[in-house]
Amino acid sequence: MSGIDNEGSTPSPTNTLVTALLTDMYQISMTYAHWKNDRADDESVFELFFRRNPFGGEYTIFAGLDECLKFMAHFKFTQSDVDYLKTIPSMKGCDDAFFDWLLQVDTSKVKVYAMRDGSVAFPRMPLLMVQGPLGIAQLLETTLLTLVNYPSLIATNASRMVLAATERREVSESLPAQCRQTPVCVEFGLRRAQGPDGGFSASKYAAMGGFVATSNVQAGKLLGLNVAGTHAHAFVQTYTGLEEVKGRTVTDNTEQGTGENVEILPKVLEYRHKLATDNPNFGTTNDGELAAFIAYAVAFPHNFLCLVDTYETLTSGLLNFVVVTLVLDDLGYVPKGIRLDSGDLAYLSLECAKCFASFAEKRPYFHNLSIVASNDINEDVLHALNKQDHAITVYGIGTNLVTCQAQPALGCVYKLVEVEGRPRMKLSQEIEKVLIPGRKKPYRLVGRDGRPIMDLLTGYDESEPQTNVRILCRHAFIERKRAAVTPSRVEALHVLVFDHGKVVPDANRNLDQARVAAAEELQRLRPDVRRYFNPTPYKIAVTDSLFHFLHELWQSETPVPELS
Numbered sequence: 001m002s003g004i005d006n007e008g009s010t011p012s013p014t015n016t017l018v019t020a021l022l023t024d025m026y027q028i029s030m031t032y033a034h035w036k037n038d039r040a041d042d043e044s045v046f047e048l049f050f051r052r053n054p055f056g057g058e059y060t061i062f063a064g065l066d067e068c069l070k071f072m073a074h075f076k077f078t079q080s081d082v083d084y085l086k087t088i089p090s091m092k093g094c095d096d097a098f099f100d101w102l103l104q105v106d107t108s109k110v111k112v113y114a115m116r117d118g119s120v121a122f123p124r125m126p127l128l129m130v131q132g133p134l135g136i137a138q139l140l141e142t143t144l145l146t147l148v149n150y151p152s153l154i155a156t157n158a159s160r161m162v163l164a165a166t167e168r169r170e171v172s173e174s175l176p177a178q179c180r181q182t183p184v185c186v187e188f189g190l191r192r193a194q195g196p197d198g199g200f201s202a203s204k205y206a207a208m209g210g211f212v213a214t215s216n217v218q219a220g221k222l223l224g225l226n227v228a229g230t231h232a233h234a235f236v237q238t239y240t241g242l243e244e245v246k247g248r249t250v251t252d253n254t255e256q257g258t259g260e261n262v263e264i265l266p267k268v269l270e271y272r273h274k275l276a277t278d279n280p281n282f283g284t285t286n287d288g289e290l291a292a293f294i295a296y297a298v299a300f301p302h303n304f305l306c307l308v309d310t311y312e313t314l315t316s317g318l319l320n321f322v323v324v325t326l327v328l329d330d331l332g333y334v335p336k337g338i339r340l341d342s343g344d345l346a347y348l349s350l351e352c353a354k355c356f357a358s359f360a361e362k363r364p365y366f367h368n369l370s371i372v373a374s375n376d377i378n379e380d381v382l383h384a385l386n387k388q389d390h391a392i393t394v395y396g397i398g399t400n401l402v403t404c405q406a407q408p409a410l411g412c413v414y415k416l417v418e419v420e421g422r423p424r425m426k427l428s429q430e431i432e433k434v435l436i437p438g439r440k441k442p443y444r445l446v447g448r449d450g451r452p453i454m455d456l457l458t459g460y461d462e463s464e465p466q467t468n469v470r471i472l473c474r475h476a477f478i479e480r481k482r483a484a485v486t487p488s489r490v491e492a493l494h495v496l497v498f499d500h501g502k503v504v505p506d507a508n509r510n511l512d513q514a515r516v517a518a519a520e521e522l523q524r525l526r527p528d529v530r531r532y533f534n535p536t537p538y539k540i541a542v543t544d545s546l547f548h549f550l551h552e553l554w555q556s557e558t559p560v561p562e563l564s
């Protein structure tokens with residue numbers, strides 16, 4: 001598994017582009033101006049948060065902290081970075097001493113408190129709080145944002161798809177066995193992703209969101225993910241007739257067998273002929289496709305799964321799969337299933353499962369065959385399928401998962417909230433964009449039923465909310481919105497994850513732990529908060545004392561217009 005190596009030194013960021021120079025020019029310009037004005041060492045606090053949940057939902061899965069920590073642990077400008085910066089026209093005329101200063105900049109004076117990877121997070125709750133010299137904390141902004149935005153978006157997208165795919169639905173007893181399986185999701189997105197890093201990150205953070213496997217082999221190797229896959233239409237297209245598989249054999253794997261190599265085509269043709277007496281379609285399937293399936297069985301007798309929609313699913317692919325399956329079974333192998341990649345996935349999966357059920361009395365493994373469905377699946381399609389009878393057991397999802405077509409950016413921001421102990425603020429015409437100034441701490445207040453009631457921000461120096469003690473919680477902006485909460489449990493959402501240039505050992509979760517935590521935290525949320533249609537907003541609040549503090553500060557910082 002990936003993650004921070006707590007035993008030895010922290011590994012470098014996975015993507016070698018992630019260095020101090022992977023930033024926006026204005027970070028360097030501001031840092032120069034701070035340095036020039038003797039402010040680079042001022043103690044500052046920045047918060048990284050998002051303002052709105054993605055995909056019209058009411059929750060977000062926070063992801064990307066592991067790479068943020070690697071980035072910060074290795075944060076350094078090289079001589080060649082600095083030489084390059086000197087050549088940028090806007091840096092012309094900057095003092096040479098600044099470049100010397102840049103060369104010795106590191107994160108040894110930076111402290112970061114954060115939610116852990118896989119945390120369920122809500123708007124305005126700081127995901128990270130970065131504390132350190134102004135010149136350095138400012139330099140981290142862009143890279144931290146790029147390392148959090150897409151990972152959190154994809155983890156959230158994946159978790160929404162997994163919730164949709166696994167939603168309980170009514171299944172009549174008379175339907176085939178596959179209809180009662182809870183489907184799983186496999187990530188197929190690499191080819192459609194926004195470049196190699198997009199593809200790799202998608203595989204990683206889809207796993208955090210609950211996808212059980214990926215087709216991305218590199219991600220499998222580097223992250224220890226389950227790798228899975230079927231085959232493409234191209235494989236089927238390469239065969240045109242049965243003569244191409246004459247003489248191809250599979251080893252007899254039955255207990256009583258001799259282990260000899262058995263030619264498979266004659267046995268397939270025997271079954272085809274026999275079954276055609278009841279269903280003539282068995283006799284008229286596409287021969288090239290049948291040859292391809294035989295060839296695939298020769299290559300993967302233990303792992304036989306066929307894409308059945310190259311020519312015609314129900315009258316060719318399915319039937320060709322069945323005859324090869326029967327032969328493999330006779331030879332002591334357990335076939336795995338089919339993939340559908342076009343057409344009405346509910347109807348076709350159900351028809352295939354019914355066909356399997358008709359063989360299952362004599363050959364029970366037919367009940368266990370997987371039915372993989374792919375082809376532009378998105379969250380809406382998953383919900384539409386839930387309303388129909390279907391027998392899909394595995395969803396292969398690519399394009400709409402990795403490109404986050406439903407919402408392509410999360411919109412995390414990194415905002416200055418304090419300098420030298422003084423709370424800083426930014427006003428905006430849009431209430432959503434008004435900044436809550438000052439250093440704060442986020443808590444989750446949990447009710448008697450074990451479900452979170454709301455998240456609460458306190459001022460940094462306020463005492464912690466106490467279990468079983470009534471707390472007045474206030475909407476940050478709307479005065480009349482208040483609630484008195486007596487929590488059964490109080491959870492501090494931040495942990496110290498980075499201190500004095502070093503990753504705090506075991507503070508963050510590794511990928512596996514984050515995946516488990518995300519699933520558990522989601523299940524704990526009230527179902528109406530995580531539902532797809534018109535979810536109930538989860539409450540976020542500030543303490544009464546923080547409320548008064550911010551409103552006084554807003555009043556004092558907002559100019560009063562003179563009208564006449």
Ligand SMILES: Nc1ncnc2c1ncn2[C@@H]1O[C@H](COP(=O)(O)OP(=O)(O)OP(=O)(O)O)[C@@H](O)[C@H]1O
Pocket residue numbers: 341342343344345346347374375376377378381384385388
């Ligand atoms: N039963 C269903 N209910 C709702 N949506 C479905 C159902 N079956 C398939 N879909 C979705 O409908 C869309 C069908 O797309 P489209 O019409 O382009 O595919 P197709 O013509 O079947 O396949 P292809 O173009 O690959 O041959 C896909 O997004 C698919 O996931």
Ligand SMILES: O=P(O)(O)OC[C@H]1O[C@H](OP(=O)(O)OP(=O)(O)O)[C@H](O)[C@@H]1O
Pocket residue numbers: 188189191192232341374375376377396397398399400
């Ligand atoms: O549909 P997605 O969710 O992106 O899943 C990945 C897609 O990639 C493959 O298609 P391929 O590249 O062969 O293209 P095509 O099926 O669109 O022709 C596969 O057959 C899936 O349809």
Ligand SMILES: O=C(O)c1cccnc1
Pocket residue numbers: 188189215228229230231232339374396398
């Ligand atoms: O293994 C598969 O079936 C697969 C992999 C990537 C994209 N589409 C399908």
Ligand SMILES: [Mg+2]
Pocket residue numbers: 341374375376
């Ligand atoms: Mg396709």
